[in-house]
Amino acid sequence: MKFLLALVALLMLIAAPACSISVTSSTAGSAGGATAHGTYSLANDASLVSDVTLGGGALSRQSASAGPGMIAEGVSSGSGSVSRTVAADGSLSYAASDDASGAAVSSGMQASLSGSAGIFSAVSSGAENEMTVAGGFLGEGGDMSVSLTSVAADQAMTTGEAFALGTQCLNGELTQGIAGQDAAVSVHALYVSDDKNIGEFGVVAQNAKGGATAKPAPSEPSYKLTGYRWSRNPQIVITVSSIDLPSSISAGDVKSQITSAEISWDTVAAEALFGNVAEASDGFNRDFGKYGTRDYKNVHMWTTDTRLSDSTIAMTITWYTRSKIVTGADGKLYSQAVESDCWYNDRLSWRIDQDEGNKASSFDIRTIALHELGHTLGLKDLYDSSNTDQIMYGYNDGTSRWTLGSGDIAGIQKLYGAP
Template identity: 35%
Template sequence: MVGLLALIPDVYGAMSVEGGIQTSSSGGSSVQGIFAADNNGATFLASSTGSGNGLEKNHLLDLGKYKIESSIALEDGSIDACSETTKTNEVGSETSVNLNAEGSTVYAALSGKRDSGAAGQMAGVLNGAVSSNLKLVVDDSILAYQNTNAEGDEGILGSVANSKANKMAIDGSFLGSGDFSTEQLSVAGSAAKVYGTVSFNGQEVINGDVLDGIASGELAVSSDGIYEDRNGDLGAFEASATNLRDSSANSIGYETAGWMWASPIHYKLSTSVIGSTKATSYAKEISKGANEWDRNTAKNVFRGTDTANKPGSGNVLELTAKTPVKGEYQGGTGDGNNNYMAFSRAVTGSTIAVTYTWYYTNVHVTGADGNSYNKAAESDVYFGANKAWRIATRESSATNSKFDVRTIATHEVGHSLGLADLYGSTDSDKIMYGYNNGQVKWSLRSGDKSGLWALYGN
């Protein structure tokens, strides 16, 4: 997103910093750096033309009225560039962190705090590479910026802004050989706001429209998707954006994602790309997946008592000619309507399917386990239209059915219900296992049922 960096005020220009200290080092088998700071400024530089055994830098710069924290970590890798510079004057400060490195662990973070306001950015990968530019400006407000491209076996990213009025945040991660790119700006002033975009494997999942939608009220959105990685295996990504008022609360169980429904869910499946004939066929498979969840709990979590798995206004889903826009809030009210499904050309690259769920951060529903969960407002599921979708005839442990409609749909509607991905070594047979290797799985396992029962009862 061009222009976010321009929103940060250039308070300092080419100002020289009296007392600023600059150090640098370069090496082959190891990387070392020396950091020094006073109330005028600080600079840290490190570089390596060879391999680095490790670099770990954690700094807290206490400037009286406010504090700046930064972290850079590298294990078993090499650095092309690594620098940190802080400039200060009587108004505030400006800090820049740049990291271009690869290794078994690569991580960078930068944050600032002043009075009740705080803002920060972070990104990192395992077994991969990171190119990141972080910037922090502290004056009357706190502005934190990042522009990061990263690839590896696993990755994380985050952005947060806190104020007296509210807190906004973005969190994201992927598991499986993949990549992400993000440009974000978090601002903490009289109110907190986060701007920017997040893309996994070329698929944009968070953008300005999504963030504007949740900033307008006490809302949050979660995007969960699966993709085909470079090795031909299936990986998973997730990203969430939240807007919480100061008094908001949240309670999450370990199998759950933090939201649940107060009313039965009903979807509208778009025919605009795949046509009505194929949509009717796919609707039957999707309904079977949804009804697998429904029949394993006493509560009617999907509309109707549909045993024929047919599309209709009184059943799990109906067909519509409307083309929903991926990632756009349709204005759900939590009554089970305004939930869409589509086979969409906007699901690009290696992404197979992605689910967006919006939920209120100030309205809660009590689960069967007695915990309080955010009330779901809307959940939309988008399947990649460019994938070779098929309809399997039976469950199978073979790994050649990555695009079975019913298998993928059963997993995705589990996210709609409020269940999170599972990644444990004993979870690979479960519907909510986030790293499916292409098996055809239709039946809920005990772990899936436990998560369902925590929310809706058995």
């Protein structure tokens, strides 16, 4: 018989400029026990409700919050654990549910984030694997909606959807595509705000068999590494599709611009990073929504698919595996990248500049490709204002930029060596 040992109802209207509170609840029974914890750092006008029911070694929690701030919750039992974090500097709407007993842990989360910065993460851990799904945005006018379901027992799984500025950047195909494998996938995208500045959003999903997911890769203030790189001297072949190309721009033009971007990266590395850019045969198409389809081809193409929202400029998805480990030039171990695809938004205006430094409301193909290929090779975005001279800096006002910064070079040489 299940006995109600406690009912914890926490209802707050935070009256101070900012408030932080931590709550932990535990229960034990003959079949085991369960623990729930939460840390809530919220703005003065935020609200929070968290109801926890305990009894007989089982636990149930319902949480809801509205207002800017940060929420970190977790639940665990003898069978596994689930933890999650959400934060936004603008608006944050959050609802979550947890159930835990000796047999399993299950959790659900729905969150809407907006402002100039927002993040989310969910980690499910079981006896056989750990899965992490995390993402966020940075830039004026950003927003993201997330719906995740996590289960942890012998096996752990997190799946669901995430949309950033109307573009789906996480779906079940991505998480199912790494389930049961030592594998991961990263999504990076550029978007243009209402004031025509460029921001970024992204998601990473990672599954680790028999242990914790990979620790963050080494980074410096002027570069950040994703934790993956390609095989030795990869000579990555980028294939350009001729479907839905911008008006007055040919496939040959695109090949030339992507080739120029590749040369910029190749010139500063010891290894041969890229092969010749190929042109796909007529009729070739890569469905934008089929994120989970891996054919080990690296495709760059324009799309009119409305699932890539009007504000999204380009989006790169890179698959990598933990079962194949590559030693970087810095002597550290990295997961091996196996495929990287990029979609460009054909509903936006594109141009080909003849000189670096031009500024317009349209987007220079070489500039955007240079940034996206940085993600393909293993570099993350940068947001600190001290890094405005780096290609991987996450903001741009429409100016064409083709010169790698010192941090871009240092990062790529950590992975692939100096020439």
